[in-house]
Amino acid sequence: MLYAILCYHDEDVVMSWTKEEDDAVLAKRHKVQQELVDKGRMGPALRLLPTSAATTIRNSGDEQLVLDGPFAETKEQLLGFYVVDCESLEEVIDFAKRMKEGENTCTFEIRPMSIFQTGNLSGKETLAS
């Protein structure tokens, strides 16, 4: 079963992390991911740029409005997500809990998912290319 693990956190707090703290968090999570990597069941991990880089399209009646900023002003923001292939909800909860270890102020949301289209990106694309 495929699951997305959505990572929510207060952006103001994450932006106050030093590079070292940020690296340490990712390294700690990475260690836990290794077991799924070994089993060939670790999907992509995506980091979203800050919400200040976001653009939102919504309709006002028939007119499409292009607005600066994220969809909703919320206390915590969606900052990134992981895709994993796990046997059961129990397994993914256990996995997510261990990834989150020590991160008292962030919240993970687990959402079962299905792949709708696999797409054809190589994973090496950047904005500058």
Add this chain to the structure above:
Amino acid sequence: MTELAWIENALTGARPQAVAALLRYFRDLDRAEEAFQEACLRAMKSWPVNGPPRDPAAWLIFVGRNATLDHLRRDSRNTALPDEERISDLEDVEADMAERLDDAHYRDDILRLMFVCCHPDLPATQQVALALRIVSGLSVREIASAFLVNEKAMEQRITRAKRRVSQANIPFAAPDAAERATRLGAVAAMLYLVFNEGYSASGGADMVRASLCEEAIRLARLLLRLFPAEPEIMGLLALMLLQHARSKARVDAEGNAVLLDDQDRNLWNRSQIDEGLALVEKALRHRAPGVYQVQAAIAALHARAAKPEDTDWEEIDLLYQMLERLQPSPVITLNRSVAISKMNGAQSALDLIAPLAERLSGYFYYHGVRGAYLSELGRAGEAREAFGRAIALARTPAEAAHIRQHLDKLSKKNSA
């Protein structure tokens, strides 16, 4: 992350919002800061036991405000002391506060807090010091080491700046659209000063200086989240990100400055570049050019070039022309001359900057750039003279060392 580290990060993240709201409440900078300090002390006691609050800023504002009111009451010996328990369970109050804070006026709180530091009577360095102290909450010692002055001198500088600000009438009424735009402009300029304080000079406490750049970026992000549709704030943040992305490549192992052309572009920070490029794109959609956006667009063209020879100098030249129109200055023409030299050769560049001689005679970069063009044209004697002037005007050892590299190259070329 240790428990203490996450609490500290939560406090740092919440600080601008909390101090800004406390300033609106008490209308006094010192009192607002004290209230925040008090709230932080209580957070250190309460959060490890009760867990982090859902909304740290709301918690700090509420606790800081109440604690300060208690002190005031205690001082005036009026009423019985309220017990600590009353504020230990904040569940409902917090939700209530958070709701009110999501109101538009907390945007204006933070803008006001930053604007307070931009008083036009304050010289640039004092604006920067005050912002780092009040908005960012850096210690006087940290600020002093960033400015390479002793702690006592910095303490006095900040005290003087605060006095100046408190004598001015801080406007507390909600600003109208025109006033808000004025404040945003002043705050943007102040944040860029903070950034440049970290960016321009090197040597000394490099780590502290890099953290000034990061602090300016953090505050610009905060400002942009509050005012998401302001293209100049997008431009400012993009400009800082794109410049800061090169920081690892700008200095070699010996601590010497490395020119853009000679930088190892693999050392550029990819994620900062991506964010900067995304913001430039967003800003340009508004079709309301401004000085930060144009400078960011120039930085973006450098960032997009995988190799120096891929740089789109024609576009850069056009952007500098636009910048000259927006903000006429001989320094911008000097910068444009670099694009001209790449396209049409050093002689054209020299012709372009010749009329600037008088106005820029005291400017380090003018003589440095001019020396480089002369040396390219093989006019070694004149080049040496220009470099000599540049060294005399250098403000840091790194600047002087950089010009000496040019002189070394010149001697090698002549002896070869």
